[in-house]
Amino acid sequence: xxxxxxxxxxxxxxxxxxLSALIAKAEESIASGKSFTRPxxxxxxxxxxxxxxxxxxxxxxxxxxxxxxxIMAQQAESSLDTMATAAIRAKELLILANNETLSxxxxxxxxxxxxxxxxxxxxxxxxxxxxxxxxxxxxxxxQMRIDTNVLVTPSPNLQTVTQSIDVGGVTTDLDTxxxxxxxAVRAGTAADRAxxxxxxxSLVNHFSSLVASQGLLVNRxxxxxxxxxxxxxxxxxxxxxxxxxxxxxxxxxxxxxxxNLEAAQKLYATSNNNSLIRLIG
Numbered sequence: 001x002x003x004x005x006x007x008x009x010x011x012x013x014x015x016x017x018x019l020s021a022l023i024a025k026a027e028e029s030i031a032s033g034k035s036f037t038r039p040x041x042x043x044x045x046x047x048x049x050x051x052x053x054x055x056x057x058x059x060x061x062x063x064x065x066x067x068x069x070x071i072m073a074q075q076a077e078s079s080l081d082t083m084a085t086a087a088i089r090a091k092e093l094l095i096l097a098n099n100e101t102l103s104x105x106x107x108x109x110x111x112x113x114x115x116x117x118x119x120x121x122x123x124x125x126x127x128x129x130x131x132x133x134x135x136x137x138x139x140x141x142x143q144m145r146i147d148t149n150v151l152v153t154p155s156p157n158l159q160t161v162t163q164s165i166d167v168g169g170v171t172t173d174l175d176t177x178x179x180x181x182x183x184a185v186r187a188g189t190a191a192d193r194a195x196x197x198x199x200x201x202s203l204v205n206h207f208s209s210l211v212a213s214q215g216l217l218v219n220r221x222x223x224x225x226x227x228x229x230x231x232x233x234x235x236x237x238x239x240x241x242x243x244x245x246x247x248x249x250x251x252x253x254x255x256x257x258x259x260n261l262e263a264a265q266k267l268y269a270t271s272n273n274n275s276l277i278r279l280i281g
Contacts, residue, residue: 045242052235059228059235065144066228069154070221072129076155077214079124079135083161084207086117090181091200093117097185098193111186118178125162125174129155136161146224152217156210167202177203 096102097110129135141153141160162174177199184192 049239049242052239056232056235059232062146063225063228063232066146066221066225068131069144069146069152070218070225072131072135072154073214073218073221075127075129076135077211077218079127080161080207080210080214083121083124084204084211086120087200087203087207090114090117090178091197091204094181094185094193094196094200098190098197100190107185111182114178114182114185118182121162121174121178125158134158146221150224152221154217155214161210165202165206167199174203 093110127135136158141157143151181196184196
């Protein structure tokens with residue numbers, strides 16, 4: 001007798017197996033919420049997701065730098081603002097000291113307050129940042145990357161803060177200015193004290209300019225942080241679109257596959273029965 005198996009429609013069996021595999025994959029996709037699990041299932045999506053992952057990793061490092069730089073920048077801004085206030089007070093004291101009705105004792109009191117401001121300048125200039133380093137360090141400024149081609153300096157170096165002060169077109173330092181002020185008030189002539197007023201103006205302008213620059217830097221860091229956070233959110237949303245299963249579409253496909261499988265099974269059964277009848281007949 002001729003074997004029924006030898007005449008079985010192999011294409012129909014293969015089609016049923018393929019449909020069953022597709023149904024199983026559709027079930028997994030709906031259950032997991034993931035549209036694919038292997039790169040080969042969606043090469044272009046996988047490549048884009050990999051690219052988004054690398055981009056996110058780089059942006060995370062920039063955000064970390066911004067966080068660190070922001071803390072340092074705000075601390076520097078606060079210190080420089082205090083210095084600017086001290087510079088304004090030093091100028092006020094100089095103006096007061098130029099009053100010729102003051103006694104020697106009165107000017108000594110002013111000199112003592114100027115010495116106190118001098119000490120305050122020194123303490124602030126030598127302050128440590130939140131990470132244990134010098135807030136206004138010596139040497140080249142520290143730079144941090146916050147974007148592909150963007151480097152920022154969280155705080156000026158010590159030279160910028162205390163050693164690069166322009167007085168009448170001549171660069172001098174904080175020590176020289178404060179020492180000359182104190183000496184002029186304590187033991188100088190009226191001409192000596194008047195001469196220090198220009199230095200007082202320069203000191204106020206110097207620290208006011210540093211405060212303004214530092215404020216712009218803090219704002220810039222905030223804006224860059226917002227931009228990167230938005231970019232991260234956009235990448236997350238895009239990755240979700242690429243990875244997530246479109247449930248309505250997946251359910252519709254699942255139902256269509258079931259219908260096709262049922263039809264293939266009926267066709268196979270009919271074909272198999274016809275083969276059996278032919279053999280018996």
